[in-house]
Amino acid sequence: MKEVINSYEDLLVMLDSLLREPTNFWDDFYSNREKCIPFFANKPDENLVGYFDTILKGTIGKALELGCGPGRNAIYLAQKGYTVDAVDLSEQSIQWATERAKERNVKVNFIQNNIFDIQFEEGSYDIVYDSGCFHHIAPHRRMSYINLLQKALKPGGFFAITCFVQGGELGGTDISDWEVYRLRSLQGGLGFTEERLRTIYKDFEEIEIRKMKEVEQTSEVFGVSALWTALFRRK
Ligand SMILES: C[S@@+](CC[C@H](N)C(=O)[O-])C[C@H]1O[C@@H](n2cnc3c(N)ncnc32)[C@H](O)[C@@H]1O
Numbered sequence: 001m002k003e004v005i006n007s008y009e010d011l012l013v014m015l016d017s018l019l020r021e022p023t024n025f026w027d028d029f030y031s032n033r034e035k036c037i038p039f040f041a042n043k044p045d046e047n048l049v050g051y052f053d054t055i056l057k058g059t060i061g062k063a064l065e066l067g068c069g070p071g072r073n074a075i076y077l078a079q080k081g082y083t084v085d086a087v088d089l090s091e092q093s094i095q096w097a098t099e100r101a102k103e104r105n106v107k108v109n110f111i112q113n114n115i116f117d118i119q120f121e122e123g124s125y126d127i128v129y130d131s132g133c134f135h136h137i138a139p140h141r142r143m144s145y146i147n148l149l150q151k152a153l154k155p156g157g158f159f160a161i162t163c164f165v166q167g168g169e170l171g172g173t174d175i176s177d178w179e180v181y182r183l184r185s186l187q188g189g190l191g192f193t194e195e196r197l198r199t200i201y202k203d204f205e206e207i208e209i210r211k212m213k214e215v216e217q218t219s220e221v222f223g224v225s226a227l228w229t230a231l232f233r234r235k
Pocket residue numbers: 022026039040066067068069070071072073087088089090093113114115116130131132133136137
């Protein structure tokens with residue numbers, strides 16, 4: 001590898017190299033499907049289901065899920081009639097998600113890749129969904145992430161996210177962006193405040209930012225109050 005910085009992309013790659021390489025970590029994470037991990041249950045987020053009772057009621061279109069894991073939300077979107085592309089860098093998760101979609105008899109285009117390397121038709125998605133991926137994105141990639149949203153979404157398209165509440169019981173470190181590089185770690189996932197989310201997504205129209213609703217484990221939907229849920233719209 002040539003360790004030179006001639007471009008902005010070279011700089012991002014160098015900063016990536018200071019942090020844990022994520023693919024092996026996530027493949028290992030998904031290698032045991034019996035682990036007691038709340039989001040391993042094959043049920044969609046309560047907020048996503050809620051959007052289909054309100055703002056997305058009766059809509060169909062094209063959806064992109066970022067960091068889809070074993071596919072529970074991508075499968076739900078496909079069941080609602082959306083044409084879904086769902087990306088995750090873990091081969092293990094994509095394998096699991098593919099099996100789940102087959103079991104539920106729905107079609108999802110699962111893609112094993114880094115979200116920053118995917119190819120798509122610009123301005124083609126009606127909704128981009130991210131449940132728990134953004135808080136694993138390092139600060140130096142945040143601008144690329146926003147760029148990705150702006151490029152992927154149609155004008156007026158929706159972006160919805162769930163991410164760690166800062167200091168919440170599931171994780172959500174309160175270290176500063178600079179501290180990430182001093183520690184060379186995201187400490188298991190970055191935590192956010194409502195204000196911080198508002199600042200990061202300031203170029204989008206805010207529709208809602210709230211805590212996820214805590215639901216019973218037996219519920220048909222997933223909900224834990226240690227996560228924010230937020231819905232924005234591309235202007
Ligand atoms: C906490 S898991 C959430 C999985 C899934 N969204 C769910 O809620 O069931 C975060 C996921 O983001 C994926 N991920 C993290 N960084 C990524 C990146 N740069 N590109 C693609 N996927 C990524 C991980 O592989 C992991 O599956």
